[in-house]
Amino acid sequence: SVTRLGEGILNGPEDVCVDRNGVLYTATRDGWIKRLHKNGTWENWKLIGGDTLLGITTTQENEILVCDADKGLLKVTEEGVTVLASHVNGSRINLADDLIAATDGSIYFSVASTKFGLHNWGLDLLEAKPHGKLLKYDPSLNETSILLDSLFFANGVALSKDEDYLVVCETFK
Template sequence: MAPKSFLLACLLAFTLQFFFSPPVSSSASLLSTSKESSSMKDLIKLGEGCVSHPEDVSVVVRKGALYTATNDGWVKYFILHNETLVNWKHIDSQSLLGLTTTKEGDVVICDSKKGLFKVTEEGVKVLDPDVRFANDVIDASDGTLYFTVSSTKYTPADFYKDMAEGNPYGQLLKYDPKSNQTTVLQEGFYFANGVALSKDEDFVVVCESWKFRCRRYWLKGDRNGTLDTFAENLPGGPDNINLAPDGSFWIALIKVYMLHIVSKGLIVHMSLSGFQTTLLLGNGHSSSEELVRQNK
């Protein structure tokens, strides 16, 4: 890596770590007055004050329930018709991320530090204790699990270093419940995040947060085992993704806001979905649009 690039990466990593728990600032007012914020005023909040930092949700239609996992170790579900919250199972973990529900009604959860778990009425079973930074998982009709590893180099606590380095350490993996074996299907993702299976189960979509795009890995047909671009130039970093009933996909985006642009010794104040940082960049960028375009 060239000296200037290395210096920039170090500076970015330092500032992200320093500002990970930010004070209230001018970017907070931007968020509160933005169109995105005002458009959510009519949404119904479920479990407000009772659910600690949920990462993902999965609906079991026949149970009329919505499952989630929280950073205090609880797997919970909402009974949707009366909005009752049930504390179902507790796991000794503070690193639960994406989850999926199986056709049997069990829950499979990614633990970014401890591997892949299966939660049933009988308890918790570790499916694969060796994977690290597992982020999201989806269950196929035959019981096969497809899941992502965001970074094979960095830990969850050091995710900002992955972003600063800008190299593709993410993976798409497959867990076979018959053999209890995990295999790597594809490497080279820029922070592999959410994963979803198509309606016909002929491909999976993987979100690449740092590239503002989603990739498609084919599971069947002439393109089996190949990778192509499903969506790109998104207006934010794709995080979680879920299949909609009509075969399309719902994608959650990490929105980036930038303020305080100075054209020559560029200073950018950025808010990235819940944490803020100030980036001090060298010459060469003249606008926030140019910076975002080059980051993509």
């Protein structure tokens, strides 16, 4: 059977993840990281603020990571929110979109557009130019690097089971 979760409770959830304890998390357009407990109750867990939360995932350490289209790559724990990456090669990360964490701690994430933000992303489609990137954040070095650039609205990111390749979606190509 199929059950709709969060109807009337969640404001524009973009993505969902489940931690190793079976707790479901989502990032919503009202700036909250919300979690669904096994007993079926929703909790407003952490307020990030703004309306720009997009992709969300968990790490091997059971930390929550989220892409914020304005702030970049964030780590969210019981203690609070930490910006892991807001710049790459001296430029601000704009429109961080989706992410996946590898077992070695590396975090791979897409930047949909370096030119247009979340509220005018449609202009990226109309311009039809490759403004997207695939980035890697290395927590051991606290460094962010560009793996691929010139992507057409880089969106979803997936890592193979053996972690020997990545897949990134180009939405507008």
